[in-house]
Amino acid sequence: MVNVAVLGYGTVGSGVVEIINKNNALISKRVGKEIQVKYVLDLREFEGDPVQKILTHNFEDIKNDKDVQIVVETMGGLHPAYEFVKAALEEGKNVCTSNKALVEAYGPELIALAKEKNVNFLFEASVGGGIPIIRPLRDCLAPEEVLEISGILNGTTNYILTEMTDNGSKFDDVLKDAQDKGYAEKDPTADVCGHDAARKIAILTSLAYGKSVAFEDVYTEGITEISDKDIVYAKNLKKKIKITGTARKNGDKVSIHVNPVLLSKAHPLYNIDGVYNAIMVRGNMVDDVVFTGQGAGKLPTASAVVSDVIEAAKFIDSNINIEWSEEKLSLEAFDDTEWQYFVRVQGNASDLSDSIKATFGDVSFQDAGFNEEVAFVTPKIAENKFNELINSFKLINKIRLS
Numbered sequence: 001m002v003n004v005a006v007l008g009y010g011t012v013g014s015g016v017v018e019i020i021n022k023n024n025a026l027i028s029k030r031v032g033k034e035i036q037v038k039y040v041l042d043l044r045e046f047e048g049d050p051v052q053k054i055l056t057h058n059f060e061d062i063k064n065d066k067d068v069q070i071v072v073e074t075m076g077g078l079h080p081a082y083e084f085v086k087a088a089l090e091e092g093k094n095v096c097t098s099n100k101a102l103v104e105a106y107g108p109e110l111i112a113l114a115k116e117k118n119v120n121f122l123f124e125a126s127v128g129g130g131i132p133i134i135r136p137l138r139d140c141l142a143p144e145e146v147l148e149i150s151g152i153l154n155g156t157t158n159y160i161l162t163e164m165t166d167n168g169s170k171f172d173d174v175l176k177d178a179q180d181k182g183y184a185e186k187d188p189t190a191d192v193c194g195h196d197a198a199r200k201i202a203i204l205t206s207l208a209y210g211k212s213v214a215f216e217d218v219y220t221e222g223i224t225e226i227s228d229k230d231i232v233y234a235k236n237l238k239k240k241i242k243i244t245g246t247a248r249k250n251g252d253k254v255s256i257h258v259n260p261v262l263l264s265k266a267h268p269l270y271n272i273d274g275v276y277n278a279i280m281v282r283g284n285m286v287d288d289v290v291f292t293g294q295g296a297g298k299l300p301t302a303s304a305v306v307s308d309v310i311e312a313a314k315f316i317d318s319n320i321n322i323e324w325s326e327e328k329l330s331l332e333a334f335d336d337t338e339w340q341y342f343v344r345v346q347g348n349a350s351d352l353s354d355s356i357k358a359t360f361g362d363v364s365f366q367d368a369g370f371n372e373e374v375a376f377v378t379p380k381i382a383e384n385k386f387n388e389l390i391n392s393f394k395l396i397n398k399i400r401l402s
C-alpha cells in the first residue's frame with residue numbers, strides 16, 4: 001500500500017483526490033501497488049463531502065505519519081507551501097507539486113534535498129497543466145542538446161487573443177470570461193502581463209540546461225497593448241498574434257523572453273487556439289517535437305500531478321536524478337536579440353514614407369484603412385538598434401515577428 005497526503009483541497013487538490021479514487025484500480029495496477037489518499041490537509045471544513053473523513057487541519061499529522069510516503073502539494077503560493085514541502089522531504093517523503101512559483105523559486109534546493117534523502121521532488125503539473133512536458137524534457141529528450149524551447153504557455157492570454165481574433169471580442173470582456181471559467185490566476189495581471197508564462201519558461205529552460213534561470217531575468221512583455229487594430233493588421237499579414245515564451249541557444253548563451261509575436265501559418269504554434277497550450281522543443285538530434293493540450297483546469301492539471309504520484313510510487317526507494325543546479329545560466333541580453341518588427345507610428349504615409357525607408361531600409365508598408373497612422377514591417381534588426389531608430393517617430397505599437 002502506498003499512502004498519499006494531499007495539501008490543499010482547492011481546484012487541483014480536489015481533482016487529484018477525484019482521479020486517484022475514480023481511476024484507483026487502473027492506477028494501482030500500473031504502479032503494481034495499491035494507492036490510497038490517507039489525508040487531505042485544508043483549513044476549511046467540507047461537510048457532506050466524503051473527504052471530511054480524511055481531513056486534517058494539522059500538517060504535523062501528515063509529517064509524523066511514517067506510513068505516508070507521498071505528499072502532494074496543491075496549496076499554491078510560496079508560504080507555507082515551501083516549509084511543508086521541505087519538512088516532508090526531510091522526513092523522507094516524496095513530494096509532487098503543481099506549484100510553479102515554488103518550483104521556480106526553490107527548485108534546485110528541493111531537488112538537492114530530495115536527492116540527499118533518496119526520495120523525489122516531482123513537478124510535472126507546474127508547467128503546461130495537463131501537457132506532459134517536464135518528464136519528456138527530463139527523460140525522453142535527455143539525449144538532446146536543446147537548441148530552442150518555444151511555447152504558448154498561458155491559457156488565459158491565448159484564450160483572449162483567440163477570441164479577439166476569431167470573434168472580434170473586447171479584451172476586458174474575454175478576460176472576465178476567462179476568470180469565470182477558472183483559467184485565470186487569482187490576480188490576472190500574472191497572466192496578462194506575462195509573468196505566469198515567464199515562470200514557466202524559466203522552469204523549462206532551467207531543466208533543459210541544468211542551471212537556474214530566475215523569472216525576474218526573463219525579458220517579459222504582456223498582451224495589454226494589443227488592440228483590435230493590431231488584430232486587423234495581423235489578419236492582413238496572414239499571421240496570428242500569440243504570446244510565446246522562448247529560450248534559444250546562441251553560442252554559450254541562451255536568450256529567454258516572453259512577448260507577443262506574429263506567427264505565420266507554417267509555425268508549429270499557429271493553430272494552437274483557445275485555452276490550449278503547446279510547447280515546441282528543438283533538439284540537435286531529434287529536430288522539432290511539439291507537445292500540446294490543456295494548460296489549465298482542474299482535471300488536466302490534477303492528471304499531471306497524479307502522473308507524478310505514479311512515478312514516485314514506482315520509484316519509492318530511489319531518487320530519480322534531475323539536473324538543475326543553483327548555478328545561474330548565462331543569458332544573452334535581450335537588447336542583442338534580432339527581430340523583424342511590425343510597427344505602427346502616428347502620421348501620414350505621404351509625410352513619413354521616405355524617412356521610414358531612410359531609417360529602417362527595405363520595409364514593407366501595410367495599409368489596413370486606418371487614418372492618421374503608418375504601418376510597416378522592418379527587415380531584421382537588433383532590439384537596441386530598433387529602439388534607437390524608432391525614437392525619431394511617434395510609436396503606437398510594435399509586435400515582433402517570429
Ligand code: HSE
Nearest residue numbers: 154155156184185296
Ligand atoms: N492561469 C494559468 C493559465 C493557469 O491561464 O495558463 C495555469 O498555470
